[in-house]
Amino acid sequence: MNIEFRKFSEFQRGIIYELPKDGYSFESRYERDWTTNWKESDDFFYDNLHIADECGFVTTLNDTPIGFICWDPRHIPEYIEIGHNCIATKYKGNKFGKMQLQEAVKRMTKKNVQKLIVTTDELLVSAQKNYESVGFKFVQHRKNEWNQEYAGKLMDYEMKL
Numbered sequence: 001m002n003i004e005f006r007k008f009s010e011f012q013r014g015i016i017y018e019l020p021k022d023g024y025s026f027e028s029r030y031e032r033d034w035t036t037n038w039k040e041s042d043d044f045f046y047d048n049l050h051i052a053d054e055c056g057f058v059t060t061l062n063d064t065p066i067g068f069i070c071w072d073p074r075h076i077p078e079y080i081e082i083g084h085n086c087i088a089t090k091y092k093g094n095k096f097g098k099m100q101l102q103e104a105v106k107r108m109t110k111k112n113v114q115k116l117i118v119t120t121d122e123l124l125v126s127a128q129k130n131y132e133s134v135g136f137k138f139v140q141h142r143k144n145e146w147n148q149e150y151a152g153k154l155m156d157y158e159m160k161l
Contacts, residue, residue, distance in 0.1 A: 001061065001062070002060075002061065002062050002063075003059065003060070003061055003096070003099060004059075004060045004063075005057045005058070005059055005060075005100070005103050006057060006058050006059075006060055007052075007053040007057060007058070008045055008046070008049060008052035008053055008056060008057070008058060008068075009049045009052065009053050010058070011058055011065060013042060013043075013046040014042060015042070015058060015065060015068065016038060016041050016042035016045055016046075016068065016070075016084065017035075017038045017039050017041075017042045019065065019067060019068055019086050019088055020034065020038050020084060020086045021035070021038065022088045022089050022090075023067070023086035023087055023088055023089060023092075024086070025089055026089070027150055027151075029147065029149075029150050030147070030150075030151075033146065033147050038084075041070075041083070041084060045070070052070070054073075055070055055071050055072070055073055056068060056069055056070030056071060056083075056104075057069065057103070057104075057107075059087070059096060059099070059100045059103075061091065061096065065088075066087060066088050066090075066091040066096055067085075067086055067087035067088060067091065067096060067097065067100050068084065068085075068086065068100075069082065069083075069084065069085040069086075069100055069101065069104045070082075070083045070084050070085075071083055071104065071108060071116075073111065076111055076112070076113050077112055077113055077114060078113070078114055078115075079113060079114060079115045079116065079117050079158075080108045080111060080113050080116050080117070081116075081117050081118065082104065082116065082117070082118040085097075085100070085101065085104075085118070085127075087100065092126070097126075097130050098130055098133055098134065101130055101131070101134050102134055105134055105135070105159070109161055113161060114160065114161060115158050115159060115160045115161055116136070116158065116159045116161070117156065117157065117158045117159075118131055118136060118156075118157050118158075119142075119154050119155065119156050119157070120154075120155050120157070121144070121147070121151035121152055121153075121154065121155065122141065122144075122151065122152025122153040122154070122155055123150070123151050123152040124151070128155060128157075131157045132157075134159075135159050136157035136158065136159045137157060137158060137159065137160075138155065138156075138157055139156040139157060139158050140155075140156050141153040141154065141155055141156075142154040142155075142156060
């Protein structure tokens with residue numbers, strides 16, 4: 001098993017759309033509601049590869065892309081916010097998500113930042129457990145204006161550094 005964390009610039013445009021589409025395929029309404037956001041994120045990063053390569057990476061297993069994570073550094077030194085974070089369906093349940101998150105946390109903590117923050121959905125229990133497993137602490141529930149009917153409330157987490 002050869003896990004690597006590689007630059008977005010090593011992959012073709014579209015990966016930031018295709019991986020979450022697959023990773024959230026268990027609930028078709030995610031694709032319905034998020035497809036525009038995923039495409040816009042893909043376009044932004046591939047139009048600005050210097051940002052993509054600094055603020056995220058693609059996780060590969062034996063050279064096959066299996067996931068990615070990205071973050072927003074615009075609020076340094078106060079905080080960095082994790083954005084998209086996914087693992088393809090076929091690879092879930094094998095600790096790849098935790099490995100990906102640990103690598104991202106390692107990279108973000110080098111940025112002289114006070115805390116890391118992330119928001120997930122109430123019904124994405126595996127995501128909650130993943131964030132908690134690397135040291136994030138639950139902060140609050142918030143009303144979800146976007147997709148509450150299938151995702152529940154928003155859940156905010158933080159890791160103080």
